[in-house]
Amino acid sequence: MEKENKYCYKYPRPAVTTDCIIFGFDESDLKVLLIERGIEPFKGKWALPGGFVHMDETTEEGAKRELFEETGIKDVYIEQLFTFSDLERDPRGRVISVAYFSLVQLNKYEAKAGDDAKRAKWFSVKNGPSLAFDHEKILRMALYRLKGKIRYQPIGFELLSEKFTFTELQHLYEVILEMSIDKRNFRKKIQKMDLLIELDEKQENVAHKAAKYYKFNKTKYEELSLKGFNFEI
Amino acid sequence: MEKENKYCYKYPRPAVTTDCIIFGFDESDLKVLLIERGIEPFKGKWALPGGFVHMDETTEEGAKRELFEETGIKDVYIEQLFTFSDLERDPRGRVISVAYFSLVQLNKYEAKAGDDAKRAKWFSVKNGPSLAFDHEKILRMALYRLKGKIRYQPIGFELLSEKFTFTELQHLYEVILEMSIDKRNFRKKIQKMDLLIELDEKQENVAHKAAKYYKFNKTKYEELSLKGFNFEI
DNA sequence: ATATTTTAGTGTAAATTTTACACTAAAATA
DNA sequence: TATTTTAGTGTAAAATTTACACTAAAATAT
Numbered sequence A, B: 001m002e003k004e005n006k007y008c009y010k011y012p013r014p015a016v017t018t019d020c021i022i023f024g025f026d027e028s029d030l031k032v033l034l035i036e037r038g039i040e041p042f043k044g045k046w047a048l049p050g051g052f053v054h055m056d057e058t059t060e061e062g063a064k065r066e067l068f069e070e071t072g073i074k075d076v077y078i079e080q081l082f083t084f085s086d087l088e089r090d091p092r093g094r095v096i097s098v099a100y101f102s103l104v105q106l107n108k109y110e111a112k113a114g115d116d117a118k119r120a121k122w123f124s125v126k127n128g129p130s131l132a133f134d135h136e137k138i139l140r141m142a143l144y145r146l147k148g149k150i151r152y153q154p155i156g157f158e159l160l161s162e163k164f165t166f167t168e169l170q171h172l173y174e175v176i177l178e179m180s181i182d183k184r185n186f187r188k189k190i191q192k193m194d195l196l197i198e199l200d201e202k203q204e205n206v207a208h209k210a211a212k213y214y215k216f217n218k219t220k221y222e223e224l225s226l227k228g229f230n231f232e233i
Numbered sequence C: 001a002t003a004t005t006t007t008a009g010t011g012t013a014a015a016t017t018t019t020a021c022a023c024t025a026a027a028a029t030a
Numbered sequence D: 001t002a003t004t005t006t007a008g009t010g011t012a013a014a015a016t017t018t019a020c021a022c023t024a025a026a027a028t029a030t
Helices: A059-071 A135-149 A166-177 A183-193 A218-226 B059-071 B135-149 B166-177 B183-193 B218-226
Strands: A007-009 A015-026 A029-037 A050-052 A077-084 A095-103 A117-124 A196-202 A212-216 B007-009 B015-026 B029-037 B050-052 B077-084 B095-103 B117-124 B196-202 B212-216
Touching: A015 A059, A015 A077, A015 A135, A029 A059, A029 A166, A050 A059, A059 A077, A059 A095, A077 A135, A077 B077, A095 A135, A135 A166, A166 A183, A166 A212, A183 A196, B015 B059, B015 B077, B015 B135, B029 B059, B029 B166, B050 B059, B059 B077, B059 B095, B077 B135, B095 B135, B135 B166, B166 B183, B166 B212, B183 B196
Parallel strands: A015 A095, B015 B095
Antiparallel strands: A007 B007, A015 A029, A015 A050, A029 A117, A077 A095, A196 A212, B015 B029, B015 B050, B029 B117, B077 B095, B196 B212
């Protein structure tokens, strides 16, 4: 059994993992993608996707790899959140975890199971299950970061489909910021930034006046950013 | 020689270190505390203080311990900055570093040497030496964070003495934000927050009108924060 | 075909905040 | 007593934020 332990060092080393907080959004709710653990510890419990960092990859690459392996998600906005290192956070021993959060289009990713995950599923962040490890703490921090960040970086668009209505956009902000926003003032503010492209398309088969579709002008945003433009809501 | 490697694991593990970016301020400049490396790699080069994380401490505790050991600094504001994990960042092998930044009162801490550090010294962040490892990258990120953070959190006061004049405070903001600020507007804004306590004391032996001293009302800030108050400059 | 239901879409006036700007006061020194 | 130097103060214009209510258009029910 001891023979298995073939990687030896002069000083003890913690294990290093990543955890991913993947946010999604549908019209009514902010959601987080969780996987049901297929192995111990916490077998059967819901947890954030993640896993051990390999020696030939950065933590960010590791997070993206695990994200893809466990959920099929790739090519998404991902950002380092925080590194968690409490001594007792993992019953297997000393494990330090670098957490990343990611915003994806919910509809594009049907939850799928793989590897260590018996199944993956979207949960409302407000009514999710209790989580393994210190993942509730990690989720809380991710929510806090998202709430702060969405006001001055146009990351919210990552959560919406390519095309969206103004009402959908406003609703996203209302749900994440947990406040209601005046419709006219919100539109004025967004319009003035001039970062939306109005599409030649409207809603269809809605039992009310059909709303115009817009898309986010990412190219223009990046240009403006370079010149010191400040997105702020 | 192989006998020394007595900590063995089933899978390879990166080493984990911390690095500290310690900012200080004097009337004319933002400074960073660096140590001259006493051992290889990069022996003789300037670097951020830091070192390996122990198994019985969190990364934050490790950062504080190293900070104290190498510079004598303790009981200061410290905040996690970012975790750096590029594969080639350390010639000794795979080393992941959790960086913290800290704001201290420059005058309170005479640079002192210890441990692996032949000597420690304050440098202007604008005219520092080239640094070991990826520490220039880390420093750049810390500066960026400081610049962003100082606008909406009253962390700048950590850099000043207990008592300070309005001009000193303004100068701090001007140096960190790299912009000039209108004196009257700045005073108006700060005064309105009502977070400064005017002391019964003035400058002495200055060849001009003596300025009043103020101190930061930390207690009041904490109270107001709980009620949702927003510091913002 | 007409009325009903439902959400889209729009403008203005008041309040607040931000900005630009220049002189007098006080301390030490010459 | 004059000079030098920084402290300390107010106001008006511009810009931004806020509060607020009705018409338009699509589908469905009658």
